[in-house]
Amino acid sequence: MSKIKVIKAINYPIYIGKASFTRLNKYINSSEFKYTKFLILVDENVKQFCLPVLIKNADKLKFSEIIEIKSGEENKTIETCKLLWQKLIDLKADRKSVLINLGGGVISDMGGFVASTYMRGIKYINIPTTLLSQVDASIGGKVGVNQNKLKNQIGLFSNPEAVFINNVFLKTLPEKELLSGFAEIIKHALIADADYWKLIKKQPVDKVREWEDIILRSVEIKNEIIKNDPEEENLRKVLNFGHTFGHAFETFSLKFNYKFLSHGEAIAMGMICESYLSYKIAGLPESQLDEIVKYILSNFEYYKINKDNIEELFKFMIHDKKRENNNLNFTLISSIGKAVINQNCSNDLIKQCVDYYCSI
Ligand SMILES: NC(=O)c1ccc[n+]([C@@H]2O[C@H](COP(=O)([O-])OP(=O)(O)OC[C@H]3O[C@@H](n4cnc5c(N)ncnc54)[C@H](O)[C@@H]3O)[C@@H](O)[C@H]2O)c1
Ligand SMILES: [Zn+2]
Structure with a gap:
């Protein structure tokens, strides 16, 4: 371009x-x-x-x-x-x-x-x-x-x-900062545009030499969503995909201090968990779940947590839950490129997502 x-x-x-x-x-x-x-x-x-x-x-x-x-x-x-x-x-x-x-x-x-x-x-x-x-x-x-x-x-x-x-x-821009922005780009593709997903998936982030088309498509996607819901009454929530788990990872890493995650790194891990949840309750095909997880992990370092940490992570999510009228509200994807908002699930299922995350 x-x-x-x-x-x-x-x-x-x-x-x-x-x-x-x-x-x-x-x-x-x-x-x-x-x-x-x-x-x-x-x-x-x-x-x-x-x-x-x-x-x-x-x-x-x-x-x-x-x-x-x-x-x-x-x-x-x-x-x-x-x-x-x-x-x-x-x-x-x-x-x-x-x-x-x-x-x-x-x-x-x-x-x-x-x-x-x-x-x-x-x-x-x-x-x-x-x-x-x-x-x-x-x-x-x-x-x-x-x-x-x-x-x-x-x-x-x-x-x-x-x-x-x-x-x-x-x-x-340092590479860590570049990666942080790339997580949001992955999110834009997953929530709104399967073709865009195919485009970014062609190469890992460190091989991207030409950013203009990618930035353009991401801005178009975010702008379209905002235009239809400028003050976040409903549709704009699609931009939260990966962020409910992601914020918990972010807070967890800040609190336990052994390795700080950038926002983007945390969101990338959050998207793994929320893709699994999407597979469990929103109809995301298993093959697409595998595709997403594989691509994210080829760009982002896996953030290791162990079984003992599950409770802590869970607590951060429950804390968010209290802040949102006792209702954990997820944006999920029913397939790559298609988001569904206002999804709720049991605490048990949230723990299953963390179990899944620990098992990969
Ligand atoms: N308003 C919104 O809709 C919205 C959406 C997403 C994030 N945010 C906010 O954005 C912030 C994170 O943004 P960020 O990641 O850009 O953080 P940032 O502004 O802290 O920038 C990251 C680092 O990169 C450095 N930097 C910036 N440009 C550089 C360049 N070209 N070359 C070298 N170094 C450069 C900065 O000095 C800083 O150290 C958070 O506060 C978050 O809440 C807001
Ligand atoms: Zn974000």
């Missing part, structure tokens, strides 16, 4: 492709917007690896104010937001200023939240630089921060003015 692709989100465009810098320049120079100030939010890695690339390709931005925060999920807090709001005041940002979120999901989640609340909301745009933020976090309008380790507990729905996705940024 050489040309730029433009996807219409609810009320903003998403530009995908190497030529997205051209669109960015057009946007910056457009008389329609006449921003008084450009502010770019970065963390230290993005400042080092991505900011020079951006400025080189959009030279008007060299006059921007750069706001830097420390990288890491642990900094996605209201305390950091307070520093950012103050910084905006110090820099005399007004209602005609625009915040450019250059970075991964932490930057777009928190930058979007800060922009949407500063002076009752200033405009912001996203330039995602991780695979995860390119196919997931930078689109969909969910912005916010964590509160006392509760993920994304504080936030709102607020859309960017535009999103510019350029895979040139992926060149410097």
Whole structure:
């Protein structure tokens, strides 16, 4: 794919492709917007690896104010937001200023939240630089921060003015981060598009050289789902596939500390469990279950838990259950490419999924 692709989100465009810098320049120079100030939010890695690339390709931005925060999920807090709001005041940002979120999901989640609340909301745009933020976090309008380790507990729905996705940024992304985004790509294929599954299955993630078509298809899938359910009343739940077990794996690995799982790694293991559950109660053929498990394990390292851990893992899921009105709500797949929402199952079956997971 050489040309730029433009996807219409609810009320903003998403530009995908190497030529997205051209669109960015057009946007910056457009008389329609006449921003008084450009502010770019970065963390230290993005400042080092991505900011020079951006400025080189959009030279008007060299006059921007750069706001830097420390990288890491642990900094996605209201305390950091307070520093950012103050910084905006110090820099005399007004209602005609625009915040450019250059970075991964932490930057777009928190930058979007800060922009949407500063002076009752200033405009912001996203330039995602991780695979995860390119196919997931930078689109969909969910912005916010964590509160006392509760993920994304504080936030709102607020859309960017535009999103510019350029895979040139992926060149410097560490492999672990690339894998994290790839889990969401696998999820998109499994819940929505059997042909897309065939395409990504052709090669393991470390052999992918051309990301543009993959990113495009994933964004199309997520965007289509969101357009039909912007505030997660129903359909948007399909995006939760792999995440009920996945979050339990994620919390487990953080608590027991012997090997931290990234979000994507945890979701990959979660998709194994939830594919098994799909086989048990949603009609997923056994051959497809085997296909999914084999492909996931050819890309992601198996996260070993033993029988003693089953209870702990189970507790994390029950904890979630309490938070969701005593009802564990799963999104499953009835076949590759077809999701079914609002699936419930017994505790015993959940344990069977963990048993299955331990046995592979
Ligand atoms: N809003 C949503 O719909 C949504 C969806 C999925 C995830 N999220 C959120 O996204 C966050 C995770 O996103 P993430 O994985 O992008 O994390 P991240 O922003 O922490 O980025 C991961 C790491 O990569 C570094 N980095 C970023 N771009 C780089 C580049 N091009 N080269 C080298 N290093 C680079 C960052 O400094 C950071 O250390 C979580 O907070 C999650 O809750 C939000
Ligand atoms: Zn996820």
